[in-house]
Amino acid sequence: MTRILLFNPNTSTEVTDLLVRVARPFLSPGSTLVPVTAPRGVSYIATRAEAAIASGIVLDVLAEREGSFDIAIIAAFGDPGLGGARELMSVPVIGLAEAAMLSACMLGQRFSIVSFSRALGPWFRECAAMHGLVERLASIRLLDEPFASLANVQDEKEELLIDLSRKAIDEDGADVIILAGAPLAGLASRVRERVSVPVVESIVAAVKQAELLAALNPKKASAGTFRRPDPKASLGLSPALERLLLAEPAEKAPSP
Amino acid sequence: MTRILLFNPNTSTEVTDLLVRVARPFLSPGSTLVPVTAPRGVSYIATRAEAAIASGIVLDVLAEREGSFDIAIIAAFGDPGLGGARELMSVPVIGLAEAAMLSACMLGQRFSIVSFSRALGPWFRECAAMHGLVERLASIRLLDEPFASLANVQDEKEELLIDLSRKAIDEDGADVIILAGAPLAGLASRVRERVSVPVVESIVAAVKQAELLAALNPKKASAGTFRRPDPKASLGLSPALERLLLAEPAEKAPSP
Amino acid sequence: MTRILLFNPNTSTEVTDLLVRVARPFLSPGSTLVPVTAPRGVSYIATRAEAAIASGIVLDVLAEREGSFDIAIIAAFGDPGLGGARELMSVPVIGLAEAAMLSACMLGQRFSIVSFSRALGPWFRECAAMHGLVERLASIRLLDEPFASLANVQDEKEELLIDLSRKAIDEDGADVIILAGAPLAGLASRVRERVSVPVVESIVAAVKQAELLAALNPKKASAGTFRRPDPKASLGLSPALERLLLAEPAEKAPSP
Amino acid sequence: MTRILLFNPNTSTEVTDLLVRVARPFLSPGSTLVPVTAPRGVSYIATRAEAAIASGIVLDVLAEREGSFDIAIIAAFGDPGLGGARELMSVPVIGLAEAAMLSACMLGQRFSIVSFSRALGPWFRECAAMHGLVERLASIRLLDEPFASLANVQDEKEELLIDLSRKAIDEDGADVIILAGAPLAGLASRVRERVSVPVVESIVAAVKQAELLAALNPKKASAGTFRRPDPKASLGLSPALERLLLAEPAEKAPSP
Amino acid sequence: MTRILLFNPNTSTEVTDLLVRVARPFLSPGSTLVPVTAPRGVSYIATRAEAAIASGIVLDVLAEREGSFDIAIIAAFGDPGLGGARELMSVPVIGLAEAAMLSACMLGQRFSIVSFSRALGPWFRECAAMHGLVERLASIRLLDEPFASLANVQDEKEELLIDLSRKAIDEDGADVIILAGAPLAGLASRVRERVSVPVVESIVAAVKQAELLAALNPKKASAGTFRRPDPKASLGLSPALERLLLAEPAEKAPSP
Amino acid sequence: MTRILLFNPNTSTEVTDLLVRVARPFLSPGSTLVPVTAPRGVSYIATRAEAAIASGIVLDVLAEREGSFDIAIIAAFGDPGLGGARELMSVPVIGLAEAAMLSACMLGQRFSIVSFSRALGPWFRECAAMHGLVERLASIRLLDEPFASLANVQDEKEELLIDLSRKAIDEDGADVIILAGAPLAGLASRVRERVSVPVVESIVAAVKQAELLAALNPKKASAGTFRRPDPKASLGLSPALERLLLAEPAEKAPSP
Structure with a gap:
C-alpha cells in the first residue's frame, strides 16, 4: 500500500476536503491518501511572502509526519518549500504545480x-x-x-x-x-x-505522478544536490524539525 | 480498459519483448499493453537520418492501427515522429525520452x-x-x-x-x-x-505517464498547435496514412 | 560545373517550375540547377506530421540521386529532413529556410x-x-x-x-x-x-548560399556530429536508401 | 540618519559581530548599523531546507523590528526570504549575495x-x-x-x-x-x-548599496509585483507578522 | 578624497551642468566630481553609429585625463566605450546605464x-x-x-x-x-x-555606485578578460591614447 | 559590376594584400574588389579597447569612400563598427566574423x-x-x-x-x-x-556572402532599427563623417 500524504499548506480545510474529493476516484487500488491541512499560515497562499512563510511550515509538518507516508504532495500551486523538502525527506516529494506543468508538457x-x-x-x-x-x-x-x-x-x-x-x-x-x-x-x-x-486537473496529475514515482521506487540520493544534508544543530525550531535536521543521512531501504 | 500501444520504432522484436517484460508488472489493473514492432527501418535508431526515416514509419503504423488503442508510446529514446503523431492522432501519444525526462525532473x-x-x-x-x-x-x-x-x-x-x-x-x-x-x-x-x-527506468515511466494521461482523459485539441490539421490529399503514401491525412478533424468523444 | 540539386519536397511540379524560374537568372556561370519534385507526399507541406513524412522522402530521393549533384537544396521552407541529409550525404545539403534566415541576418x-x-x-x-x-x-x-x-x-x-x-x-x-x-x-x-x-527572396538566397558552399569546397566530416554514420543494415527501405545506410564512411575526394 | 538593519539570519552572534566589525569603517557619516542575529534557526545556513526555514524567520524578525530601521540587509549569502521581505516591507530590503553580485558586475x-x-x-x-x-x-x-x-x-x-x-x-x-x-x-x-x-567584500558592498538605495529614496511600490499585498488574516504566526500581513497597504511617506 | 570623473560623451555642456547639479547633493564628504564634456561628437548620442563614434572619443578623453581621477563615470545612457575603457584604465570605470540598471535590480x-x-x-x-x-x-x-x-x-x-x-x-x-x-x-x-x-535617478545611482567601488578599492586585474592589454604600437591616434596603448601593464598600487 | 570594398581595419597592408590574394580567385565575373587599409589604428585589433578605436575609424573610412562601392566588408574578425556602419550606409555592409560564422552554420x-x-x-x-x-x-x-x-x-x-x-x-x-x-x-x-x-576560410565566405547580398539587391531600410538615422549636427569629426551624419535619409535607388 502506497501512503500518499496530501498536504495542503493553506489553512483552509474545505480546500483540503475538495482536493481529496476530486483526487480519490483516480487512486489506484494500491494507493491511499493521507490528507493534512496546514496548522498555521494563511487560508490561501498568494504572494512571495506567504509562500516564504509556508515553506517553513511545510518542512515542520513533513518532519512531524515522517514515517507515516511513502510519498508527499505539497498541494498548493506554487510548490512552497519543495526544494528543501525534497532534500530533507527520505521519500519522494512533489509539488502540485510541478505535477500539473510536467503533465501538461505531454499534451x-x-x-x-x-x-x-x-x-x-x-x-x-x-x-x-x-x-x-x-x-x-x-x-x-x-x-x-x-x-x-x-x-x-x-x-x-x-x-x-x-x-x-x-x-x-x-x-x-x-x-x-x-x-x-x-x-x-x-x-x-x-x-x-x-x-x-x-x-x-492539477490534483489528479499530482496523485498519478505520485503513483508513478512510487512505481519507480527511487532510492534516496546520497550524492548530487538532493542528497540528505549533513546533520546540523538548530535553535528554537519545532522538535520534529530539529530532530530531522540532526539525523544522520541514511539511504531509504529498498522495497522488498 | 485502457489499451496502451507500445510501439517500438526499431525493427528488433527482442527489444520489443524486453520492453513488454519490464513494463508489464507495473501496469494498473485497468490497463493493457499492445506491443508492436516496426515493420521497416533499422534495428536500432541512432542518428538523425535514422530518426528521420523512423518518423514517417511511426506515422504509418499509428495510422494503420488507429482505433485499436487509447494511447500510444513511441518506445525509442529520442521520440521519432512524436510531434507529428501528437498532431495527427485523436488519442494521446507520448515518447519514451519525454516520459523519462519529465519523470526525472521530479527527482x-x-x-x-x-x-x-x-x-x-x-x-x-x-x-x-x-x-x-x-x-x-x-x-x-x-x-x-x-x-x-x-x-x-x-x-x-x-x-x-x-x-x-x-x-x-x-x-x-x-x-x-x-x-x-x-x-x-x-x-x-x-x-x-x-x-x-x-x-x-524509462519504459516504466512511459507506461505510468500513459496511465496518467488516460486518467486526465484530455480532449483532442481543436485549437492551438496540436489541433487536427485540415484534410489534405496526398500521393504515394500508405493507404492508412493517406486516409488519416484526408480525415475531417473531429473531437474525441468525451468518456461516458 | 557545380550541379545544384533543387529538390522540392512538395509534390507540386508547378512550384518546382516556379522556383527554377526565379532562381535561374541568379546562377553563376559555373553552376547549373537539377530540379526534382517529390514523387510522393503532399502538395505543400504545412504541419509537423507532413514534415515528418517529407523528411523520409527527402532521404529517399537524395539517396537515389547520389552522385548526380554536387550540392543539394531542400526547397521547402521548414527544411524537412535537413539534419539527416547533412549527416548522410557526402556533399553539402542546405535548407530553403536556413539559407533565407542566415541571409536575413546580414541585413x-x-x-x-x-x-x-x-x-x-x-x-x-x-x-x-x-x-x-x-x-x-x-x-x-x-x-x-x-x-x-x-x-x-x-x-x-x-x-x-x-x-x-x-x-x-x-x-x-x-x-x-x-x-x-x-x-x-x-x-x-x-x-x-x-x-x-x-x-x-528565399530561393535566390538558397542558390547563392549553395554556390558559396561550393566555393568553400568543404570536406565531408569524419568527426563531429555530422560525420558519416557507421554502416547499418535496414529492412524494407528503398534500395537506394538501404545501400546508402550500408555504405562505408568515405571522405569526399578533394577537388582537383 | 539612515538606520541600516544588518540582520544575520544565522544564529551565530560571532558572525554578526564580524560583519559589523568589517562593515563599520565604510559607513558614511549619515548612516548607522542596527545589528540583529536570528533568534531561531541554524548557526550557518547551507542547504535549500535551511534557507526555507530561514526565510520565514527573516519575515518574523523584520516584522517585529518594523519602524526601527530605514533599510534592511539580509546578511546571509543566498538571500533567504528576500523576495517576500521586499514585497512586505515599506522600506528597501537587499540581500548580501545580491549586493555582492551586482557590485561584481561593475568590475x-x-x-x-x-x-x-x-x-x-x-x-x-x-x-x-x-x-x-x-x-x-x-x-x-x-x-x-x-x-x-x-x-x-x-x-x-x-x-x-x-x-x-x-x-x-x-x-x-x-x-x-x-x-x-x-x-x-x-x-x-x-x-x-x-x-x-x-x-x-560582500558586506561592504551590501552596506554601500544600502546607502545608495537610501540616497535614491524610492517610494514603496503601489503597483507591480512588489506592491504591498492585500491585507490577509493568518493563523498561528508571530504577532508581529500577523499584524503586518493584516496591515493596509500604505505608501511610504516621502522624505521631507 | 575620491575624484570622480563625470564624463559626458555628448558635446552638450548644458547637459553636463545638469548632471553635476543633480548629482552633487548626493556626494559623500570624501568625494568630488570632475565634470568633463566631450570635445568632439554629437550633442546627444542616439544611434549605433553615434555610439561607435563616441566609444573612441571616450578612450581619447580618459587617456588624456589619466591620473587626474580615481574612478570614471561614462555619463551617457548606453555606456559607449565602457568595455574598452574598463580594460585599458587602471582605475574603475562605470556606465550611466549600467549603474542605473544594477540599482534598479534591487528595487x-x-x-x-x-x-x-x-x-x-x-x-x-x-x-x-x-x-x-x-x-x-x-x-x-x-x-x-x-x-x-x-x-x-x-x-x-x-x-x-x-x-x-x-x-x-x-x-x-x-x-x-x-x-x-x-x-x-x-x-x-x-x-x-x-x-x-x-x-x-540614473546619475545619482552612478555617483553612489562610483563611491561603492571606491570603498571596495579593487585592484587592477592582471588576469581575466579585463587585465591591462599588452603594449601595442599604433598609428595616427591621439598622443595620450597612443601612450596608453604602449604602456606596460602595471597593477594599481594598493591604497595606503 | 559589383564593387566590393574590402576594408581592413588593421593598419597592416601586408594583411590587406593577403586577404586580396586569397579572395580574388573566388570572385564571380561581375565582381571586383576595392581593397583599403586603415589609415589609423593598430596593426591588428585584439582587445575591446582596440575594437572601440577601430569602430570609429571604420565609419570614417566608409563615409569617405561613400559612392565608390556597392557593398562593404569589414575585414577584421570581430566586426568592429558593423552595427553603426549598417545603419549609416545606404549599401550593405557585412563583417568577416559574421560571414564566416553564418557560413559555418550551414556545415x-x-x-x-x-x-x-x-x-x-x-x-x-x-x-x-x-x-x-x-x-x-x-x-x-x-x-x-x-x-x-x-x-x-x-x-x-x-x-x-x-x-x-x-x-x-x-x-x-x-x-x-x-x-x-x-x-x-x-x-x-x-x-x-x-x-x-x-x-x-573566412574571407572567401565574406566575398561570397557579399555577392549573395548583391544578388538579393536589398533596398535601404526606411523603417526598423537599421533605417537611416535622422540628420544630426556634429563637432570635430572628419568632414566625410560629418557630412554623412547630416545627410537626409534617402532610399537607395532600385537597380535598373
Whole structure:
C-alpha cells in the first residue's frame, strides 16, 4: 500500500476536503491518501511572502509526519518549500504545480496557467522558472477582481475563467490550459467541453505522478544536490524539525 | 480498459519483448499493453537520418492501427515522429525520452542521460532541446566502443554504464540518471543500489505517464498547435496514412 | 560545373517550375540547377506530421540521386529532413529556410517570417529553433483564411502579405522580411518597393548560399556530429536508401 | 540618519559581530548599523531546507523590528526570504549575495563565487538564477572538506580559498572573485594582493548599496509585483507578522 | 578624497551642468566630481553609429585625463566605450546605464527604460544585452515625436513620459522605472509621486555606485578578460591614447 | 559590376594584400574588389579597447569612400563598427566574423573559433553574442604564446593551430572550424586535409556572402532599427563623417 500524504499548506480545510474529493476516484487500488491541512499560515497562499512563510511550515509538518507516508504532495500551486523538502525527506516529494506543468508538457508544446487572483502572478512565474519550464509557459492569465468566498470561487468565476482560457489559447498560443490553485480543484472536468484544448486537473496529475514515482521506487540520493544534508544543530525550531535536521543521512531501504 | 500501444520504432522484436517484460508488472489493473514492432527501418535508431526515416514509419503504423488503442508510446529514446503523431492522432501519444525526462525532473534538478553508443549523442541532445529541457540536462554520457549484440548490450556494458553514471554525478552535477535507449530496459532496477542517485527506468515511466494521461482523459485539441490539421490529399503514401491525412478533424468523444 | 540539386519536397511540379524560374537568372556561370519534385507526399507541406513524412522522402530521393549533384537544396521552407541529409550525404545539403534566415541576418538584427497559411506556424517556429535563431526572429505572421490555388496564392494574397509585413515591421520590430514558402517564390522582387525594410527572396538566397558552399569546397566530416554514420543494415527501405545506410564512411575526394 | 538593519539570519552572534566589525569603517557619516542575529534557526545556513526555514524567520524578525530601521540587509549569502521581505516591507530590503553580485558586475564581465562548504552549491546557484545573473556567473568553487570552527574558518582555509580563486580565474574565466558567506567577512581585503583580479567584500558592498538605495529614496511600490499585498488574516504566526500581513497597504511617506 | 570623473560623451555642456547639479547633493564628504564634456561628437548620442563614434572619443578623453581621477563615470545612457575603457584604465570605470540598471535590480524584479526619442531603442536594447540584463528588462518605452530643445526636453515631455511609465507598469510588468538619458537628469525626483513604482535617478545611482567601488578599492586585474592589454604600437591616434596603448601593464598600487 | 570594398581595419597592408590574394580567385565575373587599409589604428585589433578605436575609424573610412562601392566588408574578425556602419550606409555592409560564422552554420550544428592570440578571446566572444550565435558556438580556442611576426604567424603556428582545432573537435564538440583573424587568411585550404571537419576560410565566405547580398539587391531600410538615422549636427569629426551624419535619409535607388 502506497501512503500518499496530501498536504495542503493553506489553512483552509474545505480546500483540503475538495482536493481529496476530486483526487480519490483516480487512486489506484494500491494507493491511499493521507490528507493534512496546514496548522498555521494563511487560508490561501498568494504572494512571495506567504509562500516564504509556508515553506517553513511545510518542512515542520513533513518532519512531524515522517514515517507515516511513502510519498508527499505539497498541494498548493506554487510548490512552497519543495526544494528543501525534497532534500530533507527520505521519500519522494512533489509539488502540485510541478505535477500539473510536467503533465501538461505531454499534451502540447506550451501551456498557460489560468487562475482567479492577480496576486498569484509573481509566485506562479517564479515557480515555473524554478522548474526550468519558462520556455514551455505560454502565459499566466489571472482575474483581477475580488471574489466572495474561497470555497465557491470556482463556481462564482467559472465563466470568467473560461474566457481567460480562450484568450490564452487565441492570443498567447497555449496548447494546454492549467486551471491553477487548489481552490479550483474539480473545475477542469466541468469546463473541458467548453475549452478547445486539453485542460489539466492539477490534483489528479499530482496523485498519478505520485503513483508513478512510487512505481519507480527511487532510492534516496546520497550524492548530487538532493542528497540528505549533513546533520546540523538548530535553535528554537519545532522538535520534529530539529530532530530531522540532526539525523544522520541514511539511504531509504529498498522495497522488498 | 485502457489499451496502451507500445510501439517500438526499431525493427528488433527482442527489444520489443524486453520492453513488454519490464513494463508489464507495473501496469494498473485497468490497463493493457499492445506491443508492436516496426515493420521497416533499422534495428536500432541512432542518428538523425535514422530518426528521420523512423518518423514517417511511426506515422504509418499509428495510422494503420488507429482505433485499436487509447494511447500510444513511441518506445525509442529520442521520440521519432512524436510531434507529428501528437498532431495527427485523436488519442494521446507520448515518447519514451519525454516520459523519462519529465519523470526525472521530479527527482532532482538536473538529470544525465547515459547510454551505450556515441552515435546517439546528437539525436538525444536535439530531443532534449525539442522538449525545452536543456536547462534540466546535466550531461549526456555515452560509451564509445563496439558492442557484441544489441540484445545483450546491457549485460555486456553494465560495469561501464555504472562508471559513466558515476562520472555524470561527480563531474557533471547530475541529481538523477536516465539509462537511455530501449535496449537498456530493465537495467535500472539491477544497478540501482550501485548508483548514488535515483535511476529512472524509462519504459516504466512511459507506461505510468500513459496511465496518467488516460486518467486526465484530455480532449483532442481543436485549437492551438496540436489541433487536427485540415484534410489534405496526398500521393504515394500508405493507404492508412493517406486516409488519416484526408480525415475531417473531429473531437474525441468525451468518456461516458 | 557545380550541379545544384533543387529538390522540392512538395509534390507540386508547378512550384518546382516556379522556383527554377526565379532562381535561374541568379546562377553563376559555373553552376547549373537539377530540379526534382517529390514523387510522393503532399502538395505543400504545412504541419509537423507532413514534415515528418517529407523528411523520409527527402532521404529517399537524395539517396537515389547520389552522385548526380554536387550540392543539394531542400526547397521547402521548414527544411524537412535537413539534419539527416547533412549527416548522410557526402556533399553539402542546405535548407530553403536556413539559407533565407542566415541571409536575413546580414541585413538587420531581427527578421520576421511572413506567409500565407496559419497551419505553417508551429513548423516554422520549430525550424527557427532548430537553427538556434530564435533570438533573431522578430515574429511569424501568417494569413488565416483559405486560398484558391497554390499556384496563384502569391497573386491572390499579395496585398494581405504586404499588410502582414508592415505589421511585422511596425509592431514586432522586424528589420528584415522573409516571404516564406516555395509558392511565394518571386514575390519578394515584386513587392520590394512597397515594404520599408529589405525583403529576402528565399530561393535566390538558397542558390547563392549553395554556390558559396561550393566555393568553400568543404570536406565531408569524419568527426563531429555530422560525420558519416557507421554502416547499418535496414529492412524494407528503398534500395537506394538501404545501400546508402550500408555504405562505408568515405571522405569526399578533394577537388582537383 | 539612515538606520541600516544588518540582520544575520544565522544564529551565530560571532558572525554578526564580524560583519559589523568589517562593515563599520565604510559607513558614511549619515548612516548607522542596527545589528540583529536570528533568534531561531541554524548557526550557518547551507542547504535549500535551511534557507526555507530561514526565510520565514527573516519575515518574523523584520516584522517585529518594523519602524526601527530605514533599510534592511539580509546578511546571509543566498538571500533567504528576500523576495517576500521586499514585497512586505515599506522600506528597501537587499540581500548580501545580491549586493555582492551586482557590485561584481561593475568590475568585469563574469564573476566566480568561492566559499568553504560544498553544501552551499545548490543554494548559491539558485540564488544567482533568482537574480537573473546566471549569464554573469563564471562558476561556483567550493571546498569539500570539514572545517574546525565557523568563527575561524576564514583563517583555517585562507590558502585553499586563494587556490580555488585562482582556479576560477584560470579555468573558469572569472574576471572578479566573490568570497561568499558571512563567515568570510573581512577576508577579501586580506587576500587581495594574492589574487590577480578584483575581490569583492560582500558586506561592504551590501552596506554601500544600502546607502545608495537610501540616497535614491524610492517610494514603496503601489503597483507591480512588489506592491504591498492585500491585507490577509493568518493563523498561528508571530504577532508581529500577523499584524503586518493584516496591515493596509500604505505608501511610504516621502522624505521631507 | 575620491575624484570622480563625470564624463559626458555628448558635446552638450548644458547637459553636463545638469548632471553635476543633480548629482552633487548626493556626494559623500570624501568625494568630488570632475565634470568633463566631450570635445568632439554629437550633442546627444542616439544611434549605433553615434555610439561607435563616441566609444573612441571616450578612450581619447580618459587617456588624456589619466591620473587626474580615481574612478570614471561614462555619463551617457548606453555606456559607449565602457568595455574598452574598463580594460585599458587602471582605475574603475562605470556606465550611466549600467549603474542605473544594477540599482534598479534591487528595487524589483524587472525594470523598464523610458526615454524621449525612438531613435534610442536599438542602442538601449543592445546595452541591456551587453550587460546580461535582458531577463530583468520589462520593456523599453520611447516617445516618437520631435522635441523643441535638448536642454528642456524633460519639461516639455514630462506628462508624456509619465504616461509611458504607467504603460510600462500596467502593460509590460515593470516593477521599477528608469528615466533614461542624461538630458532627463533630475526628472525622477520631480515625478516620483506620480508614478506608482520606484523611479531610479540614473546619475545619482552612478555617483553612489562610483563611491561603492571606491570603498571596495579593487585592484587592477592582471588576469581575466579585463587585465591591462599588452603594449601595442599604433598609428595616427591621439598622443595620450597612443601612450596608453604602449604602456606596460602595471597593477594599481594598493591604497595606503 | 559589383564593387566590393574590402576594408581592413588593421593598419597592416601586408594583411590587406593577403586577404586580396586569397579572395580574388573566388570572385564571380561581375565582381571586383576595392581593397583599403586603415589609415589609423593598430596593426591588428585584439582587445575591446582596440575594437572601440577601430569602430570609429571604420565609419570614417566608409563615409569617405561613400559612392565608390556597392557593398562593404569589414575585414577584421570581430566586426568592429558593423552595427553603426549598417545603419549609416545606404549599401550593405557585412563583417568577416559574421560571414564566416553564418557560413559555418550551414556545415554543422556548432562551430569553434580557433586563432593565434589569447588576447582575442573576449572580443570574439562578444562578437558571437552580438550576432545571437552563442548557441551555435562550441568554443573559442586560442594560442597563448608570443609570435614572431604577424605576416608569418600562420606559417609559424600552423601545427599548433591544427592541434587546437583537433581539441575543439574532440573535447568541445565542434562540427566546423573557423580559423579566425585576417592574418590567417589562406590557411584553411592548406590544412583542410589534416582537420577532420570542414574548415571555413573566412574571407572567401565574406566575398561570397557579399555577392549573395548583391544578388538579393536589398533596398535601404526606411523603417526598423537599421533605417537611416535622422540628420544630426556634429563637432570635430572628419568632414566625410560629418557630412554623412547630416545627410537626409534617402532610399537607395532600385537597380535598373
